[in-house]
Amino acid sequence: MLAIDGLAKRFGTATALDGVTFEVRPGEVFGFVGGNGAGKTTTMRIVLGVLEPDAGTISWHGAPLDPALRRRIGYLPEERGLYPRMRVTEQLVYLARLRGLRRSAAVAAAERWTERVGLGERRDDEVQKLSLGNQQRVQLCAALVHDPDVLVLDEPFSGLDPTAVDTLAGVLREQAAAGTPVIFSSHQLELVERLCDRVGIISAGRMVAVGTVGELRAGERTRYDVTGPPPGWADGLDGVRVVGTDGDRTRVELGPGTDDQQLLGAALAAGPVHAFGRHLPPLTELYRDAVADRSGTGSAVVPS
Known part of the structure; x- marks a missing residue:
């Protein structure tokens, strides 16, 4: 289990995180939702070790998350993080070898994942020659190519067409079914509601609701x-x-x-x-109510 407990982070006088606490269980798809600047990416970067928290802890199966354990995380950043002039397979093999795979295993994994996401015929193309949606598929392969123990995905569905969304959703459910904890952020709340086992809502650096959609509805x-x-x-x-x-x-x-x-x-x-x-109420409405209650503005509902 990936446990985030009491994370706090400030940038100068701005509070980015204020006591963020939640957990992602084995075999669970956890949706992490919030507005722009709410603290989602900051939380993920702390999990990855890119940022240091001012307070709080992160643990994996009860042990502190150290660099060796972080090497077992599969990460998909919100911004493109690929080398545009490298060919798809070349890039994935390079990234897999950085994670400790032998070359033969890295090549096999790159071929398997490009085939799985529908890029089998494009694996010898340069990344810059792919559409933005296909580049996003390559980034997903990069997160999966080393067979990670945890998946952390920041806006993984951004720029994907409906077919690619279905493919990615299927991959995430397969990973969860194999016991991998999956956490992803998204502004597509209808998709989060359909795909996730539990949801965490963050607003202004604080967790305002965590639970299944049914549990969130019970509090309405x-x-x-x-x-x-x-x-x-x-x-x-x-x-x-x-x-x-x-x-x-x-x-x-x-x-x-x-x-x-x-x-x-x-x-x-x-x-x-x-x-x-x-x-x-759908998750979109639950989200609006939770954020409105946090800000003290109350809730305004229009039937939909």
């Missing part, structure tokens, strides 16, 4: 979507707050002790009800 307010009755039917109902409308659909929030059957009865009394159900 109880909301219902009701379709059919005319607008205004729920105004003034005890224990009910209207949080959004969209045509004949109304989203309401129930206060403590308010019975959803009473809500349904009120809706039926106002007009025909075509749909009635608990609102299960």
Whole structure:
């Protein structure tokens, strides 16, 4: 298990990280989400040893993460980190040998991974002749070519078309199924929700929520979507707050002790009800609420 505990980091007077704590378990895909400048990349760079924290620890299976253990991490940076004039196989073999593989094993791994991500026919091309999406595939191969114990990926889906997204998602799930902890950051929250076992939300250098999407939903307010009755039917109902409308659909929030059957009865009394159900917020909405609660601005929900 990769455990991050109490990370703090300042750059001059700016606080980048403030007590960041979470863990990534074996066989788990962990989505690390937050706005620009929230602290995602800083956290990853500390895990890799590129930056030193001002406070906090990082451990792997209970042992401090030292340089030898960091060599077993597969890393994909947000920015392109490839040599543009090197051929794809040449580059991957070079990077694998830096991680300790013999040349024969490095060549075999480069061929296996380029085939897996759909670049088998381009492995003899110079990197600079590839599209940005294919360069991203090469970077993924570079993170995997030495058979890492942990995967740390910073915006791995950036610039990928839907087919490449599916390929990469499949690779990450395969790695997790083999027991590898996978942590990746992304602004594509729909993808994070579909792919990840758990999610961590960071805002202004602090973790504001960690858990499965179901666990994050359990901490949300109880909301219902009701379709059919005319607008205004729920105004003034005890224990009910209207949080959004969209045509004949109304989203309401129930206060403590308010019975959803009473809500349904009120809706039926106002007009025909075509749909009635608990609102299960997507990760996009959970993220907005968590960040808004952290900033003290409250939440504003528009049915979607």
